[in-house]
Amino acid sequence: MFKETALSGQTTFFQKLRSMDYILLVCILILGVISSLAMYATDGGELLYHTKSHVLRFIIFFGMMFVLSFLNIRFWHATGYLFYIIVLGLLIWASLYGITASGSQRWVDLYFINLQPSELMKIAIIVCFAKFYHRAQINQINHFKNLLVPMMILILPILLVVSQPDLGTSILIALSGIIVLWLAGINLKYFIYSGLFLLISMPFVIAFLKPYQKLRILTFFNPDKDPLGAGYQIIQSKIAIGSGGLTGKGFLKGTQGYLEFLPEKHTDFIFTLFSEEHGFIGSLTLLFIYGVIIYRVIDIGKNARSFFGKLFCFGFASSIFVFITVNMSMVLGLLPIVGSPLPIMSYGGSSMLATMIGFSIVMSTKIYQKQLIA
Template identity: 70%
Template sequence: MFQHNRLNNELTFFQKVKNLDFILLFCLILLSIVSVLVMYSTDGGQVLYHTKSHFIKLLTFFSLMILISFFNIRLWHITSYFIYFIIILLLIWVSTYGIKVSGSQRWINLYFIVLQPSELMKIGIILCLAKYYHRLKIDSINSFTSILVALSIIIVPIILVLSQPDLGTSVLIASSGLIILWLAGVKMKYFFISFITFLISLPFIISFLKPYQKLRILTFLDPDRDPLGAGYQIIQSKIAIGSGGLSGKGFLKGTQSYLEFLPEKHTDFIFTLFSEEFGFVGSICLLLIYSIIIIRIIRIGVISRSDFAKLFCFGFAFAIFVYIVVNLCMVLGLLPIVGSPLPIMSYGGSSMLATMIGFGIVLSAKINHKQIIA
């Protein structure tokens, strides 16, 4: 085994390139091109701020993803706890000194990028738990101590993110963490007990929500209660998606978007504009690209010989799936508006940075899929 690992660590540059998942890379490039075109549409068919910024971030973070992929998967295993700890410090920092916008304090101004640490925690939580369960003995997985440690790893960042306040991101972080527990072998009865406890405590949880968060829930239940106020965004979103029909109105011809009926169309509601212009057929094609991406990530996890790589790939694939489902359900009015961006498509530096880092680690797992981490 030592000989095998030694040889694996000595892969040449060309061997690493050969081991890349080119189908996954092709889908990511295709999705990136589509995202730039849609962002161009949000700017009214002109190369304005959002289009330029989105393109530069895509180019920069895509290059970073390729760079990350060439590092040995062992590096991410070794630094997992350190990365998690650094993000925790960033969350503490942003709670004290972060930029405050519309009552939320979620961002740090690093001059070259306005960073949202909670987005990075979506990857950090998967890395940390993947390493934790990598060396944990099977008979210890369901012990009280190991479950308590795992839950503490999940709960600490959730509390920090909730204090910003950011309910949507905290839910996504929790889902990413809990899926790792399930993949690691934690018994279903604990999830069932937790779910029942959550339902019982739901009225108490709702009482602690901010007024705007309660308003989002009420708007979700009845958007027409305030059609020109809180319900305006979701009503216009559903109108735009429905007006796209089977084949859409055509590129740069979305009336809901161009007549400014859709606020924030370049961020969380980017799918609304895409669906209006490309219709049901275009939307299915976009979901097909996402499906292939998720399948390729799962395949990399399956062929990886390292439990750490397996857990990370499976956890990241589930996370991408959840982000897509939550975003689509949100713009279709099937879930309350929670501020969940559509991976790669939506405008936003921190979300794209975290997503590309995740894909970089997945590609690193593919390049080093034969390596066993002790």
């Protein structure tokens, strides 16, 4: 079924070790160190719960990513649908019996971690679509079956996540899936038709939003309307980022975060605290590291012989870019506030776990880049 190539079963462990992308590994490690220091800053310069938990999770998940990287790319291809079904099952379990916090029922208690399945779905949908389109002929991409089945695969988890409710994550899952559909070669007209349909249905969609979701949209257009209520978070975020200036106030010298003006600074708003301390230059450095990571993932996909590996790497790189863009645009007031963690930087075990699984598949693609998958 599979064609044997240079990197077959006889390839030694050390040959596989040499085949890894060490630039990508180093960038992930640097990002982990930066995120740990940022988390230390959110705890006011003390080794408190968030810092200890974040560092421990990074060490465990980075080690897991390193080990999983040696799994043959065939394994990820073979289990693509199973991965999706398992995560979908966890989403259903979360909707029925999950842990409720802050008005949302998003988490599943696995004893060693409170898992948020919607974060894993961001990766599962890319793996599933990469497998689905791996063997599809280019002239059959736009056939009805190759359009209907992926849409059903995509819409099901979106509906489950929206019901939790978690509109922001559902949008990110949708974007992850749409990106892969675009990369697979779906005709542009279908995206145009879908965009027009979404635009026309927007007034009806807004009518079904929760009150706090409507308030977020209104606050986005005019945060000063309620500066001590709905607009407080974004106003304080922009003040913190602006006060950082060119070089920042210095590590552990920020004021907005330490004086508790900035809520949720360890999760979705971690970039705000980092920018206040390290300024424009620090923010640019962080963006450069993310840029190198995205470039390396794309380069690995470009050199892969299997279409599955190519499609996953391109889809994963594009999704990372979208997640970073949405998070930073959100804290800068360029987009409404949604639940979009900054990859690896933000506190959250589920988000980091999903990201590391994505990197392990990318690294597997690199190690076994000469293999073809039938």
